[in-house]
Amino acid sequence: MxxxxxxxxxxxxxxxxxxxxxxxxxxxxxxxxxxxxxxxxxxxxxxxxxxxxxxxxxxxxxxxxxxxxxxxxxxxxxxxxxxxxxxxxxxxxxxxxxxxxxxxxxxxxxxxxxxxxxxxxxxxxxxxxxxxxxxxxxxxxxxxxxxxxxxxxxxxxxxxxHIAGIPGDVFIKEMLPKCTETEKAQLAKEFVKFNERCMIRLLGDMRSYNYVIVPTHDFDHVVYKIRAIDFDQQCFEGKLKVYRPQFFKENFEMVEMVRKKLQNHSIDQYKIEERSIVAKRILSSGKRIKKLVAICKSDKISNPENVKMLREQIYEITYDPKLKSCRTMGQVLNNALEFVKRNYEDVSMKQILENKIQV
Structure with a gap:
C-alpha cells in the first residue's frame, strides 16, 4: 500500500x-x-x-x-x-x-x-x-x-x-505485544491524535520508522507519546492519504489497536481535542507562523499535479471555496490551518454567546 x-x-x-x-x-x-x-x-x-x-x-x-x-x-x-x-x-x-x-x-x-x-x-x-x-x-x-x-x-x-525515543517499527514488533491493555488504550489515543496532527499540518510519510514512541514514567504507570522524526515529506504529495499515518501498511498494528480499544465517539473526541490544541498553537505562534506560511505560499515545494490533486481531496472534506484558487502547496497548507483555526474560533465564540445568554 x-x-x-x-x-x-x-x-x-x-x-x-x-x-x-x-x-x-x-x-x-x-x-x-x-x-x-x-x-x-x-x-x-x-x-x-x-x-x-x-x-x-x-x-x-x-x-x-x-x-x-x-x-x-x-x-x-x-x-x-x-x-x-x-x-x-x-x-x-x-x-x-x-x-x-x-x-x-x-x-x-x-x-x-x-x-x-x-x-x-x-x-x-x-x-x-x-x-x-x-x-x-x-x-x-x-x-x-x-x-x-x-x-x-x-x-x-x-x-x-537527535529526537530520542523508540523507533516505531521496533516498538510495534518488540514492545507493543508486551503492553498492558490500559497502555494499549492510551497508545491508541495518542495514535489518533498523531494521525490528526499530521493531516492538519500536511506532514506525510509517517511510516513506523519515521516516528518514535516516547515512554514517560508517571507515578505508577507509563505514558506514551508519539513524535515525528522525519520531515522530508512536508507538503509534497498529492494524495491526502499520504498525510494520514493510518493508511500505511507499516502502521497496521497501531490501526488495529485503535479499532479494538476505542469506540467511534472516543475517536471523534480525540480528533476534536487535537484540532483545538493545534488551533491554540497557531494563535499563540502569532507573527512567526504567519511569516513562515506567507513565505511557503509563494514557494515551489511540489508540482502542479500534486497541488491540484490535494486541494480537490481536501475540498471534498471541508467544502472550503478558497481551496479552488490554490496554486501552490503553501496556499493549500494556509487554507488547511486557517480552516482549523476558524472552526475553533467559531466554536469558542458560540460558547461565549451561550454563556452570556444563560447569565
Missing part, C-alpha cells in the same frame, strides 16, 4: 531568499565549519548491525588520518553551536565516537555520535542536505506540535538534533 501511495523519489527544493532571511531572523541560520559534502569524502566503511545482528541500513565511515583530525574538530564545533554557546571551551571534553551514513531514504543523512569523555554521556546529531520541504516541516513541528526542535541551516547543509 505505502509504495502505491508515495512517489518514487521526492526532489530536494532549494531554500529561497525569503526563507533564508526568515531562518536568519529566528537564529536558525548560523555559519558552521563543515558541510554535508565534506563528510562524503570517506575512505571506507563497515555495516552497522543492531543487537539482533540485522542490517540497520547505516554504515560506519572512516576517513584518512589527516582529514579525520580536521573533521573531528569541525564536528565538535558544530555540537558546541547546536547545544551550547558555540565557544571552544567544551571541545577538550568531547570525542567524536562515530560517523554513520544512512544508505536508505531520500535524505541520506550522516549521524554523528558525540561523547563527553568526563562522564561517558553521549548524544547524536544529524547532518543532511538542505531541503526547503524539510525546513518547513521542522519549523511547523516546532510551532504546532508539543515539542520544540533545535536545528541549524547554513547554505546547503542542515544540522538537526
Amino acid at each position: 505505502s509504495e502505491r501511495l508515495m512517489s518514487k523519489k521526492k526532489p530536494a527544493f532549494p531554500v529561497n531568499a525569503k526563507l533564508d532571511a526568515y531562518l536568519h531572523h529566528y537564529s536558525r541560520k548560523i555559519e558552521i565549519p563543515i558541510f554535508y559534502d565534506d563528510l562524503l569524502r570517506f575512505n571506507g566503511s563497515v555495516v552497522v548491525y543492531d543487537k539482533n545482528e540485522e542490517d540497520t541500513m547505516w554504515i560506519r565511515v572512516y576517513y584518512s588520518e589527516y582529514e579525520r583530525q580536521e573533521i573531528d574538530i569541525s564536528l565538535k564545533k558544530v555540537y558546541s553551536i547546536l547545544h551550547s554557546d558555540g565557544s571552544d571551551n567544551i571541545m577538550q571534553y568531547l570525542n567524536v565516537d562515530a560517523v554513520d551514513y544512512c544508505t536508505f531514504g531520500n535524505s541520506k543523512p550522516f549521524r554523528i555520535k558525540i561523547r563527553n569523555i568526563l562522564n561517558d554521556n553521549f548524544t547524536y546529531f544529524y547532518i543532511k542536505k538542505t531541503d526547503a520541504s524539510r525546513v518547513y516541516g521542522l519549523e511547523l513541528e516546532h510551532m504546532l506540535s508539543p515539542y520544540n526542535l533545535n536545528f541549524l541551516v547554513y547554505k546547503d547543509t542542515l544540522i538537526e538534533e
Whole structure:
C-alpha cells in the first residue's frame, strides 16, 4: 500500500531568499565549519548491525588520518553551536565516537555520535542536505506540535538534533505485544491524535520508522507519546492519504489497536481535542507562523499535479471555496490551518454567546 501511495523519489527544493532571511531572523541560520559534502569524502566503511545482528541500513565511515583530525574538530564545533554557546571551551571534553551514513531514504543523512569523555554521556546529531520541504516541516513541528526542535541551516547543509525515543517499527514488533491493555488504550489515543496532527499540518510519510514512541514514567504507570522524526515529506504529495499515518501498511498494528480499544465517539473526541490544541498553537505562534506560511505560499515545494490533486481531496472534506484558487502547496497548507483555526474560533465564540445568554 505505502509504495502505491508515495512517489518514487521526492526532489530536494532549494531554500529561497525569503526563507533564508526568515531562518536568519529566528537564529536558525548560523555559519558552521563543515558541510554535508565534506563528510562524503570517506575512505571506507563497515555495516552497522543492531543487537539482533540485522542490517540497520547505516554504515560506519572512516576517513584518512589527516582529514579525520580536521573533521573531528569541525564536528565538535558544530555540537558546541547546536547545544551550547558555540565557544571552544567544551571541545577538550568531547570525542567524536562515530560517523554513520544512512544508505536508505531520500535524505541520506550522516549521524554523528558525540561523547563527553568526563562522564561517558553521549548524544547524536544529524547532518543532511538542505531541503526547503524539510525546513518547513521542522519549523511547523516546532510551532504546532508539543515539542520544540533545535536545528541549524547554513547554505546547503542542515544540522538537526537527535529526537530520542523508540523507533516505531521496533516498538510495534518488540514492545507493543508486551503492553498492558490500559497502555494499549492510551497508545491508541495518542495514535489518533498523531494521525490528526499530521493531516492538519500536511506532514506525510509517517511510516513506523519515521516516528518514535516516547515512554514517560508517571507515578505508577507509563505514558506514551508519539513524535515525528522525519520531515522530508512536508507538503509534497498529492494524495491526502499520504498525510494520514493510518493508511500505511507499516502502521497496521497501531490501526488495529485503535479499532479494538476505542469506540467511534472516543475517536471523534480525540480528533476534536487535537484540532483545538493545534488551533491554540497557531494563535499563540502569532507573527512567526504567519511569516513562515506567507513565505511557503509563494514557494515551489511540489508540482502542479500534486497541488491540484490535494486541494480537490481536501475540498471534498471541508467544502472550503478558497481551496479552488490554490496554486501552490503553501496556499493549500494556509487554507488547511486557517480552516482549523476558524472552526475553533467559531466554536469558542458560540460558547461565549451561550454563556452570556444563560447569565
